[in-house]
Amino acid sequence: MEQTAEATRLLDAAESLFYEDGYQAVGMDRIRAASGLSLKRIYAMCPSKEALTLAVLDRRDDTWHAALEAGVDRQADPRARVLAVFTWLSEWLSGPGHRGCAWINAFGELGGTSPVVVAAVRAHKDRFRRRLRQLVEQAGGTPQVGQAVFLLAEGAMVTAGITGETIAVDQARELVAQLLPA
Amino acid sequence: MEQTAEATRLLDAAESLFYEDGYQAVGMDRIRAASGLSLKRIYAMCPSKEALTLAVLDRRDDTWHAALEAGVDRQADPRARVLAVFTWLSEWLSGPGHRGCAWINAFGELGGTSPVVVAAVRAHKDRFRRRLRQLVEQAGGTPQVGQAVFLLAEGAMVTAGITGETIAVDQARELVAQLLPA
DNA sequence: GCCAGGAGAGAACGAGCGTTCTCCGATTGA
DNA sequence: TCAATCGGAGAACGCTCGTTCTCTCCTGGC
Numbered sequence: 266m267e268q269t270a271e272a273t274r275l276l277d278a279a280e281s282l283f284y285e286d287g288y289q290a291v292g293m294d295r296i297r298a299a300s301g302l303s304l305k306r307i308y309a310m311c312p313s314k315e316a317l318t319l320a321v322l323d324r325r326d327d328t329w330h331a332a333l334e335a336g337v338d339r340q341a342d343p344r345a346r347v348l349a350v351f352t353w354l355s356e357w358l359s360g361p362g363h364r365g366c367a368w369i370n371a372f373g374e375l376g377g378t379s380p381v382v383v384a385a386v387r388a389h390k391d392r393f394r395r396r397l398r399q400l401v402e403q404a405g406g407t408p409q410v411g412q413a414v415f416l417l418a419e420g421a422m423v424t425a426g427i428t429g430e431t432i433a434v435d436q437a438r439e440l441v442a443q444l445l446p447a
Numbered sequence: 448m449e450q451t452a453e454a455t456r457l458l459d460a461a462e463s464l465f466y467e468d469g470y471q472a473v474g475m476d477r478i479r480a481a482s483g484l485s486l487k488r489i490y491a492m493c494p495s496k497e498a499l500t501l502a503v504l505d506r507r508d509d510t511w512h513a514a515l516e517a518g519v520d521r522q523a524d525p526r527a528r529v530l531a532v533f534t535w536l537s538e539w540l541s542g543p544g545h546r547g548c549a550w551i552n553a554f555g556e557l558g559g560t561s562p563v564v565v566a567a568v569r570a571h572k573d574r575f576r577r578r579l580r581q582l583v584e585q586a587g588g589t590p591q592v593g594q595a596v597f598l599l600a601e602g603a604m605v606t607a608g609i610t611g612e613t614i615a616v617d618q619a620r621e622l623v624a625q626l627l628p629a
Numbered sequence: 630g631c632c633a634g635g636a637g638a639g640a641a642c643g644a645g646c647g648t649t650c651t652c653c654g655a656t657t658g659a
Numbered sequence: 660t661c662a663a664t665c666g667g668a669g670a671a672c673g674c675t676c677g678t679t680c681t682c683t684c685c686t687g688g689c
Contacts, residue, residue, distance in 0.1 A: 287557070287560060289471040289472070290559070364558055364559055365558075369605055370555035370556070370558070372547075372608065372609050373469075373553065373554065374469055374552075376546055376547075376552070376609070377469050383609075387610065390610075409618075409621075412618050412622075413599070413618075416598075416599050416603055416606065416615060416619055417595070417598050417602060419601070419606055420597070420598035420599060420603075420605070421602075423551055423602070423605050427551075427554050427565075427572055428572075436594050436598070440598070
């Protein structure tokens with residue numbers, strides 16, 4: 266999908282509706298109404314709902330990782346940069362109506378029926394895991410600690426989504442602080 | 448729902464179809480075909496699809512925790528009992544066609560639209576967390592370690608579901624072994 | 630033997646889905 | 660000024676959903 270103003274409106278509308286209510290619960294008509302575009306215009310930009318779903322996940326992967334980097338870059342010390350991941354995660358997940366990790370949720374809903382969505386989710390999680398391992402390595406942690414940090418982050422995200430609170434993320438941050446070398 | 452042979456057939460069919468393909472992707476007609484019951488019989492036992500969804504989650508909560516206890520009871524030493532949770536999880540998640548934690552997936556799909564499903568997911572996760580904390584306490588671990596074990600378990604389950612492999616669970620087990628007092 | 634009653638299966642219903650098609654108005658070139 | 664072409668809006672289509680209804684058949688009492 267090209268990067269026009271209309272494409273942005275479409276992706277914005279679809280992204281928030283999909284995130285709030287899920288993919289199958291949101292019809293194309295609601296996306297039409299929320300974006301202010303006509304169905305014909307939408308289908309001219311995007312051949313199907315599944316393609317729109319993938320486009321939403323793809324764009325969100327970029328914005329999500331960009332926001333993560335911005336959070337990390339608030340700190341200079343390598344150890345603090347790892348902890349900053351969790352500080353940022355806590356902020357990211359604390360907005361009203363937040364419902365956890367969009368990719369975990371997408372996998373839960375579409376993982377059994379849509380292989381392309383599964384591939385998108387795996388790609389996102391791989392990217393996150395690699396980045397986390399890199400940050401941990403720069404802070405002097407072993408790959409094993411890197412994997413622990415990743416699993417704690419995943420557990421914290423899924424728990425924050427289900428409970429609606431971000432305490433789990435803060436707890437994970439404390440645990441990571443103990444795992445990293447001083 | 449009473450515990451008749453037909454109710455069991457219904458719940459068995461619905462549980463495996465829901466788990467494999469998700470809730471909205473499975474129509475009542477597929478459940479009818481898989482269970483061998485007529486629609487009228489199904490609706491005589493269960494007033495709606497949402498009620499069936501909850502009944503499936505409820506029964507699975509019991510069978511899941513019973514299987515967990517059976518896994519834990521293979522060990523007598525308190526420390527080994529905590530590790531046995533992860534050994535059992537790895538087995539539980541290694542079957543063909545496995546797709547991670549049914550409650551996390553249910554939350555991903557229906558969390559935005561069905562408050563009763565959210566409540567069922569929270570109840571299940573609370574129960575698991577309490578049991579885990581208890582086991583960790585009996586092994587001499589602090590509540591903080593108990594929370595770490597819970598977050599690692601959640602992260603491992605969600606990662607195992609997405610990747611289709613159980614390595615993450617085994618890694619989590621190793622990390623827990625390091626966290627627990629010797 | 631016959632009629633009343635209940636349970637069976639699956640056709641039917643209204644709604645909503647993703648996607649396409651039709652119609653209408655605007656615009657452009659001579 | 661007019662005709663031809665293009666693009667937009669949303670009505671329409673075929674399908675599937677969850678749920679209900681109808682019709683049929685079997686059973687049991689007199």
